[in-house]
Amino acid sequence: MDRALTSRFDTLSPFRYRHRSSLTITRRFAPAIVCAKRSPIDGVSDELNLIASQNFDQAPARRRARSAFVDLQLQLDHCLFKKAPIGIRTEEWYERNSKGEQIFCKSWLPKSGEQIKAAVCFCHGYGSTCTFFFDGIAKQIAGFGYGVYAIDHPGFGLSDGLHGHIPSFDDLAENAIEQFTKMKGRPELRNLPRFLLGQSMGGAVALKIHLKEPQAWDGLILAAPMCKISEDVKPPPLVLKALILMSTLFPKAKLFPKRDLSDFFFRDPSKRKLCEYDVICYDDQTRLKTAVELLNATRDIEMQVDKVSLPLLILHGDADKVTDPTVSKFLHEHAISQDKTLKLYPGGYHCILEGDTDENIFTVINDIVAWLDARVAPK
Template identity: 85%
Template sequence: MDRALTSRFEISTTLTPFRKSSLAITRRISPAIVFAKRAPIDGVSEELNLIASQNLDQAPERRRVRSAFIDLQENLDHCLFKKAPFGIRTEEWYERNSKGEEIFCKCWLPKLGVEIKAMVCFCHGYGSTCTFFFNGIAKQIAGAGYGVYAIDHPGFGLSDGLHCHIPSFDYLADNAIEQFTKMKGRPELRNLPRFLFGQSMGGAIALKIHLKEPQAWDGLILVAPMCKISEDIKPPKLVLKAIILMSTLFPEAKLFPKQDLSELFFRDPSKRKLCEYDVICYDDQTRLKTGVELLNATRDIEMQVDKVSLPLLILHGAADKITDPTVSKFLYEKSISQDKTLKLYPGGYHCILEGENDEDIFTVINDIVAWLDTRSTPK
């Protein structure tokens, strides 16, 4: 689940600083690097709220906060947690990548005695982690007989890196390739089909992975993918040039204005309230370099959609105002895959796997499992 996205690119009011001296710019930008303190969570002890309010810029602090909240998270009143299949095996570990960063990894396997049908590798969205809502989603897919594997991208969740700072979008894809390649070598996955699964910004990462290694996967599942930015949302050209310049000077600065988009993510208000417990998500202003990299990534993917050749399942809420469903239609029409399916869910918002009513959430999950089942013949 993404907690901030394309609508934060509307920054016409930030033109003023670019006309001032470098000293004035520095004064304007520098305070924006300060972290935003999280609002208290209702019904949570003062001690836990104090833990959740600390600066999460670096991974050690995020790991401590997650450890303090993990039991509470797994017992929340949400269908993904309350109706989790029995006996799902999980494993968490860290892998040091080629840049020396510790990357958080997790897998969910069917209960003992159930043969694994295929490997499903997940890429999470902007600001998010694979340890909160996706924990419940993964258990549902594992309960259908699949081995589900995921990472927190560098700078996100429990992995090393400045929180939600993307110095290079290609690096996110390259790191995912590195980690998923290691996972493919696990003995339980020998000779099994391999599928990529990306949600929102994670959909862009999954597409990048496929474009970098087109023969390495057996299929691609995309949920509300971020693969093209609407012209109505993109900053004006002059503003964009100024942003690019500023991102080279102050890459970590938080300049994009923060907006409360929670009502656009989750249609079910009771599930929207549970987002407060996603305590290691990034819920602050978008960093300058991150914003530029997201724009560049979508532009690059848009120019290469005619190279998308894998069996393709695209799922999107028809009422999504975060990533436009017409973008999924664009991807569906332009891809050269001979096996492609587009499902639009009437009335669905951005988080169709977490934020709809129970019945609609399980409809989407069942659609994913059914698609996997017909394409999971062992190699």
């Protein structure tokens, strides 16, 4: 479970006083729906800083910001961008889902003329998007011959929906199933193996997808997955009851206070600094309904972990303080998969695919590719 959420529960001042009524609590929370003001980005023009400071609650504003920053992002001093393979073919498009929302989709294919080995469908983490660091990760994987496909979840990145709002985690998974089903039907993927890749909260989405359609995939890769709440960060029963009550009254309101957890995500300080350029990530207080849905999702996955049956690769930094590596050990131990691998990276923080040293980042990517290669090779 993301400690970015649970670490805030014990400090929520309305829950400290047991004698206060629900009405008092709701009054304390009611104003907490404002957007956090983004600090100016050093070395960026006033025009771009003005764009980055806009309210990104709705998708059109996020799309305008991404368009303004996309060229600058690709020039950043990060190994994923500087060492991107040549000739990777990319495509971006929108699909309207069954709820009428425009969902952003993107693909990365090997260079023209190279045979695609398999499809890898990616689920991004909480607050994130598939258009920043993952763009570099996807190019690396595509460079080894894989077709990589991704979406922005509703409410995140370039997809429709209130920024950072998850009304239903099951709907999040169902939307991913809907979009990935369309992607798997594309001509270039006919008769090819299909794998799921989920990072952090995206790991929970990927697990939910697998549990909903157990036979639809050929393997599951999880990086620092959010799949169980550690006992040391589980909210007390009173806090949880109050949180659930508040989420029904003010589902879009944001939890207060907000803690800066950036030091826990990126091991390499220079790469941590580059997060400022990911202007459309959701970096505000967690909305009440979102927090409840994430808690419910991890509880549901924990109860069904013995149904995880796909070939499974779990990757986790052993110094991760955002999602607990012992939870990955729990998943590895209890999954019924006959083919399962757990890789713990010494000293690794949460963002092992983008926030570690260059050498370690490519080690993790190479581990993913080696695992895929071993499962798509003719037997």
